[in-house]
Structures are given as C-alpha cells and as structure tokens.
Amino acid sequence: MTRIAVIGGDGIGQEVTAEARKVLAVALPNLEANEYDLGASRYHATGEVLPESVQAELDQHDAILLGAVGDPTVPPGVLERGLLLKLRFDFDQYVNLRPSKLLPGAETPLADVKAGEIDLVVVREGTEGLYAGAGGVLHKGTSAEIATEESLNTRYGTERVVRDAFERAKRRDRKHVTCVHKTNVLSYAGGLWRRTFDEVATEYPDVTTDYQHIDAAAMFMVNRPQHFDVVVTDNLFGDILTDIAAAVTGGIGLAASGNVNPDHAHPSMFEPVHGSAPDIAGQGIADPIAAILSTSLLLDHIGQGEAATAVSQAVTAELSGRTPGEPLSTAAVGDRVAARVAEILG
Amino acid sequence: MTRIAVIGGDGIGQEVTAEARKVLAVALPNLEANEYDLGASRYHATGEVLPESVQAELDQHDAILLGAVGDPTVPPGVLERGLLLKLRFDFDQYVNLRPSKLLPGAETPLADVKAGEIDLVVVREGTEGLYAGAGGVLHKGTSAEIATEESLNTRYGTERVVRDAFERAKRRDRKHVTCVHKTNVLSYAGGLWRRTFDEVATEYPDVTTDYQHIDAAAMFMVNRPQHFDVVVTDNLFGDILTDIAAAVTGGIGLAASGNVNPDHAHPSMFEPVHGSAPDIAGQGIADPIAAILSTSLLLDHIGQGEAATAVSQAVTAELSGRTPGEPLSTAAVGDRVAARVAEILG
Ligand SMILES: CC(C)[C@H](C(=O)O)[C@@H](O)C(=O)O
Numbered sequence: 090m091t092r093i094a095v096i097g098g099d100g101i102g103q104e105v106t107a108e109a110r111k112v113l114a115v116a117l118p119n120l121e122a123n124e125y126d127l128g129a130s131r132y133h134a135t136g137e138v139l140p141e142s143v144q145a146e147l148d149q150h151d152a153i154l155l156g157a158v159g160d161p162t163v164p165p166g167v168l169e170r171g172l173l174l175k176l177r178f179d180f181d182q183y184v185n186l187r188p189s190k191l192l193p194g195a196e197t198p199l200a201d202v203k204a205g206e207i208d209l210v211v212v213r214e215g216t217e218g219l220y221a222g223a224g225g226v227l228h229k230g231t232s233a234e235i236a237t238e239e240s241l242n243t244r245y246g247t248e249r250v251v252r253d254a255f256e257r258a259k260r261r262d263r264k265h266v267t268c269v270h271k272t273n274v275l276s277y278a279g280g281l282w283r284r285t286f287d288e289v290a291t292e293y294p295d296v297t298t299d300y301q302h303i304d305a306a307a308m309f310m311v312n313r314p315q316h317f318d319v320v321v322t323d324n325l326f327g328d329i330l331t332d333i334a335a336a337v338t339g340g341i342g343l344a345a346s347g348n349v350n351p352d353h354a355h356p357s358m359f360e361p362v363h364g365s366a367p368d369i370a371g372q373g374i375a376d377p378i379a380a381i382l383s384t385s386l387l388l389d390h391i392g393q394g395e396a397a398t399a400v401s402q403a404v405t406a407e408l409s410g411r412t413p414g415e416p417l418s419t420a421a422v423g424d425r426v427a428a429r430v431a432e433i434l435g
Numbered sequence: 436m437t438r439i440a441v442i443g444g445d446g447i448g449q450e451v452t453a454e455a456r457k458v459l460a461v462a463l464p465n466l467e468a469n470e471y472d473l474g475a476s477r478y479h480a481t482g483e484v485l486p487e488s489v490q491a492e493l494d495q496h497d498a499i500l501l502g503a504v505g506d507p508t509v510p511p512g513v514l515e516r517g518l519l520l521k522l523r524f525d526f527d528q529y530v531n532l533r534p535s536k537l538l539p540g541a542e543t544p545l546a547d548v549k550a551g552e553i554d555l556v557v558v559r560e561g562t563e564g565l566y567a568g569a570g571g572v573l574h575k576g577t578s579a580e581i582a583t584e585e586s587l588n589t590r591y592g593t594e595r596v597v598r599d600a601f602e603r604a605k606r607r608d609r610k611h612v613t614c615v616h617k618t619n620v621l622s623y624a625g626g627l628w629r630r631t632f633d634e635v636a637t638e639y640p641d642v643t644t645d646y647q648h649i650d651a652a653a654m655f656m657v658n659r660p661q662h663f664d665v666v667v668t669d670n671l672f673g674d675i676l677t678d679i680a681a682a683v684t685g686g687i688g689l690a691a692s693g694n695v696n697p698d699h700a701h702p703s704m705f706e707p708v709h710g711s712a713p714d715i716a717g718q719g720i721a722d723p724i725a726a727i728l729s730t731s732l733l734l735d736h737i738g739q740g741e742a743a744t745a746v747s748q749a750v751t752a753e754l755s756g757r758t759p760g761e762p763l764s765t766a767a768v769g770d771r772v773a774a775r776v777a778e779i780l781g
C-alpha cells in the first residue's frame with residue numbers, strides 16, 4: 090500500500106491534480122490517496138494555512154502531490170511561505186528537481202531546435218539561500234524605509250545538493266554538470282558554491298563540468314539550451330532558470346518538478362512548476378501534463394520505475410498527437426493519458 | 436569641448452572601445468577623449484584596481500566610455516567590485532539603462548517575432564540590492580562554513596529609479612511600465628518595491644502598469660517579449676533579465692547600456708552589456724555594435740540628441756547589410772559605422 094497526500098491547492102491546482110490522480114490510480118493500483126484541503130479557501134474560512142496536526146499527518150505519507158499555491162485574494166507570501174516553502178524546508182526537500190526535455194509535439198518558441206535536442210535537468214537547492222526568509226524592514230511606509238533580504242548558505246547544504254547533481258550526472262549519457270551562480274558579485278555565497286563544486290567534482294572523474302554566471306546561463310538557456318545536461322544552482326537562480334528552461338521546451342504547461350528529500354527522512358513533494366493561474370481557473374482548459382509528469386517523478390522516487398516510465402511514455406504519445414493551437418480539455422487529457430498508461434502497463 | 440574618459444578594460448573591451456571611439460570622434464567633433472589604463476594588466480603590474488587619484492580624474496569628465504572588466508587571471512570579483520561596481524556606486528549611477536530593440540538584420544533565436552516587434556527598455560536599479568557587497572563568511576573552507584549575502588534596499592533608492600522609469604514611459608509610445616520582483620518570497624524588499632511602484636504610479640495616470648515575478652518575467656521575455664515597454668526592477672533581477680532581453684534581440688553583441696546618474700552630479704558611464712570574452716580577445720572578430728550603441732546612449736545623455744540619432748541610424752543600416760553567419764571584422768564594422776555617421780551628419 091502506497092500512501093499519497095494530495096493537496097490540490099488554489100486555482101487550476103485543483104483541476105490538474107484531479108487528472109494527475111486519475112493517472113496515478115491507474116499506474117499504482119495499490120494506492121491510498123488522501124486529499125488535504127489547504128490553500129486560499131481554507132485560509133479565508135479558518136485563517137489557517139498549515140495547522141501543525143495536518144503537517145504531522147502529511148509527514149506520515151510516502152509522498153505528496155501538490156497542485157499550486159497562491160491566490161490574488163491572499164497577501165503575497167502568506168500561502169507561499171506558510172505552506173509551500175514551509176513544507177520544502179521542514180521536510181528537508183533539499184533537491185528541487187526540474188527536468189526539461191523538448192518532446193515531439195511540444196511547441197518551443199525557438200527557431201532552431203528540434204525535439205530531443207534539449208534534455209536537461211536542473212538540480213535547484215531547496216532549503217537555503219534567499220528563500221530562508223531572513224531579513225526585515227524598518228520605517229515601513231515612510232521615506233526612511235529600508236528593507237533587507239538575507240541569503241543564508243551553508244557548506245552542509247551546498248555540498249549535499251552538489252553531490253546529488255553529480256550522482257545524477259553519473260547516471261546520464263552526457264555526464265556533464267554546469268554550476269550556476271554569480272561569483273563575480275556575490276563573492277561570499279558564490280565562493281562557497283564554487284569551491285564546494287570544484288571539490289566534489291574531484292570525486293567524479295568521469296563527469297565533466299563547467300561554471301556559468303546566472304546572467305550568462307539565462308542567455309545561454311535561450312541561445313543554446315542544447316549545451317546543458319545537469320545544472321546545479323541555488324534556490325533563487327534555480328527558480329528563474331527553470332522557468333526559462335520550461336519556456337524553451339514547450340512552456341510551463343509541461344514542466345514538472347519534485348521537491349525531493351533523497352534520504353527519505355520525510356515525504357518528498359511533487360508539483361507542476363506552474364502556478365495557480367487564476368485567470369484560467371475553473372474553465373477546464375488548463376493543461377494537466379505538468380501535474381501528470383510530476384507523478385512520473387513521484388513514482389520514480391518511491392521506487393516504481395516501471396510505472397514512472399509508463400506515465401512518461403503516455404505523455405509523449407499524448408503530445409505527439411496534438412495539433413498546435415488546438416484548444417484542450419483538462420479532463421480529456423487526463424482520461425487519454427490514464428487510458429494509455431493502463432494499456433502500457435498491460 | 437566635451438571630455439570623455441575611456442576605459443577599454445580587459446579582453447575584447449579594448450577592441451570594441453577603439454571602434455566606439457572612432458564613431459564618437461566623428462559624431463562629436465569637439466571631443467577630448469582621455470584613455471585610462473585600468474583592468475587586469477594594471478592590476479597585475481601594480482596591484483592597483485582604481486587608485487583614488489584616478490577616480491578623482493574620472494569624476495572631472497562629462498561621461499565615461501567603458502569596454503569590459505574581468506579576466507580569468509584575476510580572482511572573481513576583484514575587478515568587478517573594485518572598478519565597475521565601485522564607479523556605479525560612487526558616482527551614484529542609479530539608473531542602469533538597457534534598451535533592447537529587435538532591429539532588421541539582427542538574428543533572434545525566436546521563431547515568431549519580426550524586426551520592430553520587440554522594443555523595450557529595462558531600467559535596472561544600479562546602486563542597491565544584493566550588489567551592495569554586504570555579507571560574510573565564517574569557517575571558510577571547513578565543513579562548518581556559512582556564507583551570507585545581504586540585499587539592502589531603501590525607499591529613497593527604490594523611489595528614484597521607479598520614478599525614472601515612469602518618466603521614460605511617459606515619453607514613449609506605449610506608455611507602459613512593468614515592475615519585476617519576487618514579492619511572494621522576498622516579502623521585505625518586494626513589499627518595498629511593490630508599494631513604492633504603486634504609489635509612484637498614481638502620479639502618472641497616463642502610464643499603464645503591471646507587475647510580474649522575476650521567474651514569470653524571465654519566461655515571458657522568451658515567450659512574449661513584445662509585451663514589454665519599460666521594465667523597472669532591482670539590480671540582480673535586472674542583470675538577469677537584460678541578458679535574456681539581449682538574447683532575444685540578436686545577442687549580447689548588440690546590447691548597449693548606460694549607468695546613468697540622471698542628476699548629472701557625477702559622470703555617467705556607458706558600456707556594452709557583454710563581458711571581456713577572453714576566448715575571442717585579440718582576434719579582431721568581436722562585434723563592436725554594443726559598444727557603438729552605448730555611445731549613442733552617451734550622446735543622448737550629454738544632450739547631443741542629433742548625434743545620438745545619427746549613430747543609431749548608422750547601426751541600423753550596418754545591421755540590415757549583414758548576411759547571417761558571415762564572419763565580421765571589428766575594425767571594418769567601426770570604419771563603416773563611422774563613415775555612415777559622418778554621412779548622416781553631413
Ligand atoms: C510560488 C513560489 C514560491 C515558487 C518558488 O519561488 O519557488 C514557484 O515559483 C516555484 O518555482 O515553485
């Protein structure tokens with residue numbers, strides 16, 4: 090019996106998660122899925138974001154499937170910090186795993202890349218950096234206001250995520266890791282990252298490496314995304330770089346992610362990279378592929394490799410069947426992919 | 436008599452600046468240009484990065500033309516912080532102005548945009564944020580190492596750059612300003628930025644506005660760069676976003692920038708967005724267009740509007756005459772553009 094906690098969350102999060110659940114139900118017959126009602130509506134109804142007792146229950150699951158968090162009716166940061174980032178930090182999900190592959194049928198805005206040519210994974214640090222929430226404000230709302238944000242970085246936190254990136258690179262065809270930071274300006278944190286990266290690299294003689302500043306990497310992700318294999322970077326740079334990677338591989342509708350605790354000390358959490366998209370919520374037109382591909386990462390993480398592969402094969406088939414510009418129905422996509430997964434798994 | 440200080444700097448900085456000087460000499464007959472030898476070679480020869488006396492001399496000029504700073508033989512940050520950022524901060528160049536236009540003949544990696552469709556300017560804050568150099572490191576090189584970076588932001592610094600962005604928007608056709616930050620995670624600095632932006636906006640009823648998180652803006656810059664008119668953002672986000680903007684409008688070889696002190700209290704400094712590119716330095720193949728377009732911004736800043744327009748027209752002509760993929764000679768481009776400027780100014 091595999092126990093999965095499902096947090097649909099806000100906006101289209103609910104809709105795409107419903108489809109991901111359909112697929113999961115087919116891929117993993119022996120499944121207990123428990124819904125948790127968290128997000129904007131619970132916050133408005135009860136003032137609660139993530140009660141301690143709920144967090145303790147979530148911790149008793151094998152993995153968490155999350156839709157999206159964030160709503161225009163809630164002040165920015167309340168749900169993000171109180172729910173999404175709280176789970177990432179408290180469950181020590183230090184590997185924020187974000188693969189980007191240009192699949193046949195996906196619409197890239199780039200002129201000169203073909204399906205198969207982009208196949209990269211960003212290993213984004215998930216528990217440190219500017220996401221720590223350190224900082225403050227003085228004289229708020231006056232002309233004397235100052236506001237600070239502090240990026241906190243440890244050797245411990247840097248080394249474990251860098252090592253994870255090398256481990257992944259070792260298992261891939263090209264065996265290349267690019268470290269991305271901004272050492273020429275952020276010399277304290279950048280120095281720590283760069284030295285740690287170079288040291289860990291010596292343990293992996295078969296893996297080739299390079300280093301790029303975040304501004305150059307962002308440009309490169311547009312000009313020559315084929316260059317990248319594994320990318321390892323800090324929390325904020327990873328946030329930005331993965332949205333660009335998503336853009337060049339068919340958009341945020343296809344981008345999956347896992348907030349992974351590789352030690353399995355707490356459940357890992359899988360979610361589409363996209364947000365709650367309030368503008369299209371409730372219309373049944375959101376693409377559930379990103380959520381569905383996130384279940385493939387989930388299955389892989391809990392040791393269900395065959396089911397994980399079936400889901401990603403079914404998604405590839407679904408995308409190749411698409412006609413550019415054709416409107417889509419969230420539920421129909423989920424039905425089709427679930428049926429294909431059933432077929433593949435026999 | 437206009438007095439311009441020229442700092443060629445490192446790598447291709449020297450080469451492209453030589454061409455920019457040719458163009459400037461033609462555009463501004465009454466010109467005194469003084470070369471300052473700063474950068475890696477001076478650092479190696481004397482240990483000096485920016486002597487106080489040199490800085491005082493630079494301060495006596497009407498503007499500074501800079502090539503590029505940074506060299507693999509110098510530890511990261513030494514020249515960047517000691518020279519480039521020192522001038523930006525000490526000369527209070529709080530508006531880091533980075534226009535991006537898709538000109539005819541420029542090679543964009545995007546499939547569906549046509550020349551003229553992208554025409555934006557990023558107003559990047561230049562004197563605050565994570566570039567302040569605040570932070571530190573403890574237990575360096577041990578497993579207990581921690582490193583911090585602090586983003587420092589003031590109402591004073593935010594308001595003046597936001598107001599500058601609105602002033603520029605007011606003078607443009609579309610009159611739109613997009614504020615970019617990350618309010619859902621960086622709530623202290625993001626809150627300051629967002630509140631300041633909304634308040635200043637009320638003074639500009641003719642200017643329309645929107646707000647985007649940096650990750651979404653980075654993606655949008657790839658998917659729909661046509662959306663942007665004026666973008667105002669902090670120092671680090673501006674660094675990243677302008678490299679993406681450069682990528683989609685023909686690459687870093689064309690991207691110009693100005694570090695502007697709008698109050699004219701100190702000289703403003705104009706430089707290509709690209710770096711010193713040690714890999715192609717000394718070969719005479721670097722594109723000097725970015726440096727040349729930076730002189731157009733320089734001329735505009737010192738009140739030489741006609742000369743500024745002549746330079747940008749000459750660049751447009753130069754680009755339309757290019758054949759994609761054809762190798763170029765730095766000096767030949769400079770000669771052609773200078774000749775065209777002479778022609779235009781009659
Ligand atoms: C919603 C937000 C807090 C989050 C982040 O910044 O990490 C999102 O952008 C993401 O990438 O998962």
Ligand SMILES: CC(C)[C@H](C(=O)O)[C@@H](O)C(=O)O
Pocket residue numbers: 273274304504505515519674708710
């Ligand atoms: C060289 C570096 C310090 C600089 C910056 O980060 O500002 C450069 O990337 C730029 O954009 O001008």
